[in-house]
Amino acid sequence: MPELPEVETVVRSIAPHVVGRTIVSATLSSPLVTRGGLEETARAITGATVGAVRRRGKQIFFDLNCGVMYVHLGMTGKLLWDAGTGKHTRGLIQFKEGTLQYQDIRQFGRLEFFATLPNFLERSGPDALTIDFQTFYSGLRAHRGQIKPLLLNQAFLGGLGNIYVDELLFAARVHPKAAAGRISRKRAELLHRKMQELLELAIVHRGSSISDYVDARGERGAFQALHRVYGKTGQSCPECGSPIRRVVVAQRGTHYCPRCQRA
DNA sequence: ATCTATTCCTGGCTGC
């Protein structure tokens, strides 16, 4: 499941191959992934030169001289450089120097071209890695609901998904159902600091590979070995030894320590 | 405003 650290790792591993280079041809094959039309999109990016590859939250932007190619990896999307193709290949973007490939088993991802960025993309919130404390804190205060759904809300904060939210709430000892608006300033400072430490450490480890995730070279991340609660149902809490509990919050499997993370 | 449920989709797993 690509979240901020995985998407950042993908961007870093793809950028050196494509920045400054020109798309020679493109073949797109999934109308679910490329909703703007397979032929039209392929035609629009052909001949374009990549100026930069950027990430905001889980969104990837290839800045082109004629617009932007937008990629969201969804659940099972992969961007690969010079890899073999398979039944889940949804796009091939040829450069003189090599091939950028988009694979996606479940096709929850997107690969689109936009001449100008549409409003629904602009609506995405500030990046979790760089959001300043004051913006983060006032966002928490303004929210009436639970903390976990808020942290998952990409319009509020871009980049966190189910894995890193569970890990973050454990690191800051916050219950996933805690009322966001009632978090103290001190606890919010801890959440904010732990969030950025967690994400930076996960990037150093090239992300978490639970099932499908690999970077542009097809290599798995290593951070899953450092997960403390995600997927650890029934195992001992690394802090206190209590069994890790799994509940459903916001329709997501949620892992936490009932002793360390009090309601 | 904020919640829950549903939808999309496929592979992996369980149980027969």
Place this chain on the structure above:
DNA sequence: TGCAGCCAGGAATAGA
């Protein structure tokens, strides 16, 4: 080497 049924979840969407 079957096969039905369930589960995983990012994000949009509908309805409460």
